[in-house]
Amino acid sequence: MEGVVPQFLVERDLPGAGRLSPLELRQLAHRTCKVLNSLGPSIRWMHSYVTAGKLYCLYDAQSASLIQRHAALAGVPVTRIEMIATVIDPVAAFSQGQGAA
Numbered sequence: 001m002e003g004v005v006p007q008f009l010v011e012r013d014l015p016g017a018g019r020l021s022p023l024e025l026r027q028l029a030h031r032t033c034k035v036l037n038s039l040g041p042s043i044r045w046m047h048s049y050v051t052a053g054k055l056y057c058l059y060d061a062q063s064a065s066l067i068q069r070h071a072a073l074a075g076v077p078v079t080r081i082e083m084i085a086t087v088i089d090p091v092a093a094f095s096q097g098q099g100a101a
Contacts, residue, residue: 018052
């Protein structure tokens with residue numbers, strides 16, 4: 001589909017992530033946004049989930065290589081990048097569309 005920007009889930013190993021203070025998280029987010037602004041509209045950070053030792057980040061981006069470039073410039077690790085094929089949620093279980101009844 002033309003005009004649709006791919007979405008990616010980025011896994012980042014970051015030991016101690018769950019112990020980062022609100023200030024440290026703000027500083028990380030600020031650094032991330034500063035680099036994103038320099039890269040232009042082809043990449044957008046949507047949000048991240050912080051666990052004990054990882055970050056899981058959702059991005060809209062033209063390519064995985066652009067996410068790698070962002071990570072290198074921002075100084076944040078990338079463990080794995082996966083393009084999102086589709087999204088399901090509880091509503092899908094009861095929809096009348098495709099699939100079995």
